[in-house]
Amino acid sequence: MRDAYLVGAGQSAYGAFPSESYRSLFRTAFEDAVASVPNGVETDDVDEAFIGTLGVGGRQLGLSGPAVTEHVGLDGVPCTRVENACAASGFATRQAVQAVKSGMADVVLAGGFEIMTDMSSDATKYWLGVSGETEWERLSGTTFSGVYAQMASAHMEEYGTTREQLSRVAVKNHANGAKNPHAQLGFECSLEDAQSAPVVADPLNLYHCCPTSDGAACALIVSEDVVDDYTDDPIRVAGVGAGSDSVGLFQRDSYTGVPASQRAAETAYEMADIGPEELDFAEVHDCFAIAELLAYEDLGFCEKGEAGEFIESGATELGGDLPVNTSGGLKSKGHPIGATGSGQVVEAFKQLSGKAGDRQVENPTRGLTHNVGGSGGASVIHIFEKETEVSA
Template identity: 80%
Template structure:
C-alpha cells in the first residue's frame, strides 16, 4: 500500500459571519489550502473530494458535498459528504487517505464546513443534540453540555479531578488562541475568570465550554507518486486510526474515558510505529475542558485519572514537554462542527511546515490530531510526520496536467 502525504491545508477565520454562506466559506478555505501548497496546484489536479458537515439549521442536507465543491470549480470529480457529527471532517481526511493509499486517486481534497450562528439558541441546542442518543438523551431534555457535565462529575468522583484543573485547560487554550489570528475567542482569560464564570451545566462554567461557530477548513492529500511535484519537504500521514462506540453515554461501561478514542489512538500509533512519547505536539478535541483531560488519558499522554494533574502541571503548555492545542483548540479557536477535524489538520500542517508564527513548537517533526463525534460515538486520530528533504531531487517532475496531455 502506497504512502499518503499532506501537501497543503488551511482554514477560514472561525467566528460569526452573517454575510458568508457555507459555499463562500468553503471557497475561502479551498483557495487558502491550494495557496499553501509549496508548488503550484491547479483545481484540475484534484481527483476526488470528501466534505464533512452536519448541516446545522437544515441547509442543503442533501448533496451538500457537491454543492460546495462545484462552487469552487471542482467540476465532475466524485464528491462524498461525510456526517459523523463533530468528527465529520476528521473522517473526511481519513477517507481521503484511504483513496490515495488504495490507488484510486493521486490528489484528494478533504474538508468541512459549518454555519452555526444564524439560528436561535434553542435551534442550535437541537442541532448539537442530534449528535447524542435521540430517544433517551436529546428528547428527554439532555443537552450536549449536560452530557459532558456528567462525564466531568464522574471523573471528579472517581479520580478527585477539580474544577480548577478544568479551568487550567481553558486558560492554556485561550493563551494559545490569543496568538492565532483565525481564532473566534482570541483573547486570554485568567483562572479566576474561568472559575467564576456563569455555570452552564454544573460543574462546567462558560469558560469550560466551546462556542458555536461558522467556518471551513480544507486539507489536500497526495500520493507518493506525485508528492514531489508539490513539495520538497513532505509531511507523511504516518498513521490513521478510527473507531466507534455507543452513541448514548448511558449505554457505555464507563463515563471517565472514551473507548473510541482509545481504540483509534492505539491503531494510529501502531500503524505509525510510534508511542505517545514520540509526539512533539497534539491537537485534541476539547469541546469542553473535561474532554481535553479525557483525551490526555485516552491518547496515552498520562495514566487514567492523571489528566487533571497533567493540565495543572503546565506540561501541555506551548513551552511544555508536549504542547496540546497550540491553535487554541475548540475552546478558543472555535468549533464549526463539520470543519473542526480538518481545522486541526490545518494547524498540524502549519506546525510541521514551521509556519505557526508565535505559537510555533520549535523543531516540530511529528504531531497528532484527535477528533471526536458527539460524546464519543466516533473518534479518529491521525499522526503526521515531516520527512525533510526526501523529495528534493525530483522537484522538476512534469506538472500533472502535462502528464495527462501526453498520456492522452
C-alpha cells in the first residue's frame, strides 16, 4: 500500500460573512491551498475530490460537493460529499488518504465548507441538533450544549474537575487564536472573564462554548509516486484512525470519555508506530471546553481523570510539552461544521511547514488532528510526520 503525503492546505477566514456564499468561501480556501504547494499544482492534476458539509440551512442539499468543485474549475473530477456531522471533512480527508493509498488516485482534494450565520438562532439550533440522537435527544429539547454539560458534570463529579480548569481551556485557546489571522474570535480573554461569563448550560458558560461560523478549508493529498513533483519537504500521513459509536449520549456506558476517539487513537498510533509522547502538537475537537479535556484522556496525553491537572500544568500551552490547539481551536478559531476537520489539517500543514507565524511550535516533526462528530458518534484522527526525504 502506497504512502500518502500532505503537500498543501489552505482556508478562508472563519466568522460571519453576509456578503459571501459557500462557493466563494470554498474558492478562497481552494486557492489558498493551491498557492501553498511549494512546487505548484494545476487543477488538471487533481484526480478526485471529497468534500465535507452538513448542509446547514438547507442550501444545495444534494450535490453540494460538485457544486463547489465545479466552481473552482475541477470540471469532470469525481467528487463525493461526505457527511459525518462536525467530523465531515475529517472523514473527507480520510477518504482522500484511502484513495491515494489504494492506488486509485495520485492527487486528491479533501475539503469542507459551511455557512451558519445567515439564519436565526432557532434555525441554527435546529440544524445543529440534527447531528444528535433525533428521537430521544433533539425532539425532547436537548441541545448540544446540554449534552456536553452532562459530560462535564459527570467528569466533575467523578474526578473533581473544576470550572476553573474548564475556563483555562478557553484562556489558552483564545491566546492562540489571537495570533491567528483566520480566527473568528481572535482576542485574548482573562481567567476572570472565562469564569464569570453567562451560563449556557450549567456548568458550561459562554466562554466554554465555541461559536457558529462560516468558512471553508482544503487540503491536497498526493501519492508517494508523485510527491517529488510538488514538494522537496514532504509531510507524510503517518497514521489514520476512525471510530463510530452510539449517536445518543444516553446510549453509552460512560459520560466521561468518547470511545470512538479512543478507538481512532489506538488505530492511528499503531499505524504511525508511535505513542502520544512522540507528538509535538495536536489540534483537538474543542466544541466545548470539556471536549478538549476529554480528548487529553481519550488520546493518551494524560491518565484518565487527570485532564484538569494537565491543563493547569501548562503542558498544552505554546511552549509547553504538547501544545494543543495552536490555531485557537474551535473555541477561538471557529467551528464551520463541514470545514472544521480540514481546517485542523491546515494548521498541521502550517506548523510542519514552519509557517504558523507567532504561534509556531519550535521544530515540530509530528502533529495530530482529532475531529469529532456530534457528541462522539464519530471520530477521526490523522497523524502527520515531516520527512527529510522520501523512501525509494
